[in-house]
Amino acid sequence: MHSFGLYDFSKNLNMKKIHFLLVVVVSALIIFSCNQKKDTDKKDTILTGSVSILVDETILPIIEDQVMVFENQYDAKIKLVGKSEMEIVKLLSEGKYDLAILTRSLSPGEAKVFDEKKIKPKETLLAMDAVAFIANKSDGDIKIDLNDISAFMQEKDQSKFAGLVFDNANSSTVAYMKKVAGVQQLPKEKIYSFNNNNEVIEFVSKNKGMIGVVGVNWISQPLPEFQSIVDKVSVLEVKAKNGNFVQPTQDQIGRQTYPATRVIKMLNYQGYSGLGMGFASFVAGEIGQRIILKSGLVPMRMPSRNIIVRKEIEKK
Known part of the structure; x- marks a missing residue:
């Protein structure tokens, strides 16, 4: 009788271990599926998808030029929402948008909603x-x-x-x-x-x-x-x-x-590597800075110049 009791106890212990392992596996699967759903919910990557960007109306023309060229090069759709600075700050601080192009940064109070989400902003200087x-x-x-x-x-x-x-x-x-x-x-x-x-x-x-x-x-x-x-x-x-x-x-x-x-800057509160990052990199890159230069504004870095030197003068 004594040995039977020991056998029964051991069996129960093994069952508890199996049950614990099942709980761990199921929990892991749930977390994984949630993360997968979160990733699939994203409508954009660095160079594809669609996104909306708030833009200060006083600098809207140059950003429209940038979007036109960007969309011609990549499978992306960017909707520009022109607003006054005060309206943009309000929409950002309410968490209704996470991308904006302004001539200033948000104050700590204005960025509180993103701080609560543990999202650190990425700021890209675009032009003067x-x-x-x-x-x-x-x-x-x-x-x-x-x-x-x-x-x-x-x-x-x-x-x-x-x-x-x-x-x-x-x-x-x-x-x-x-x-x-x-x-x-x-x-x-x-x-x-x-x-x-x-x-x-x-x-x-x-x-x-x-x-x-x-x-x-x-x-x-x-x-x-x-x-x-x-x-x-x-x-x-x-x-x-x-x-x-x-x-x-x-x-x-x-x-x-x-x-x-x-200074014109891109404020990115997406919290992941999305289209906002891709567009900011484009505007701050070689092609985007050339567009800035042509517009009459000042690039944050001067685009390179290709000089072709010919050894002989063409005879007509």
């Missing part, structure tokens, strides 16, 4: 941009000082201009100028805002004495059908730190002698 100031061509040769713009926005002296014209009250150009002027709110008088940069340019082209504030790319590379409107405005020279007055040319932006420059 500038805020341009425009006036009606019939106003003549106008040169401005950012101190005068600041005094206007501080409501200390509003005699120099008939008004300031912005694209959108929530735009990055407004945020930039508020920071320059050191103000929290825009003045209630002599400030005009519209929906986009083209509307600013058109308004200034029809109204003397106004100073428009736009992203330089909207002036340097306008849509063909809008060129005639752009031709009716002048890009103003702005007083630099050295006392000279300069325009937002590629040379002045690249040297940062133009006093209103900023």
Whole structure:
């Protein structure tokens, strides 16, 4: 009887081991299947699939050019969602999007939703941009000082201009100028805002004495059908730190002698190697930087130049 009892106990122990192993195997299979499902749920890889990217409206034209070339080279579809800076930050901070192209990074508070998911951002510098100031061509040769713009926005002296014209009250150009002027709110008088940069340019082209504030790319590379409107405005020279007055040319932006420059960057909160990473690498790479150079903006790194030296002069 004693030996039988030992046999029964050993049998139960073996059954428990088998049961434990079955639980481990089943759990592993469940975890594996969940991970597999998570991977298959992804709609994109580095160079394939589809993705949506929020884009600051003030730099939208140059990003549209990049997407057109990228989609022609790869089996990918990128939807650009043009919004004001404030709208983009709100959508990102709510976790509704995980890719954006802006002229600034998110603050710790704005990126909290991604911190909670343990997602570290990947930031890629794409180009150097500038805020341009425009006036009606019939106003003549106008040169401005950012101190005068600041005094206007501080409501200390509003005699120099008939008004300031912005694209959108929530735009990055407004945020930039508020920071320059050191103000929290825009003045209630002599400030005009519209929906986009083209509307600013058109308004200034029809109204003397106004100073428009736009992203330089909207002036340097306008849509063909809008060129005639752009031709009716002048890009103003702005007083630099050295006392000279300069325009937002590629040379002045690249040297940062133009006093209103900023950096365009890709913010990637995908948390995996997806299309956001592939597109950012493309724009920051050889082809993308050539597109930047051609647009009138400044590449973060200068594309290489191929020089062909011929040993003999062709005879005609």
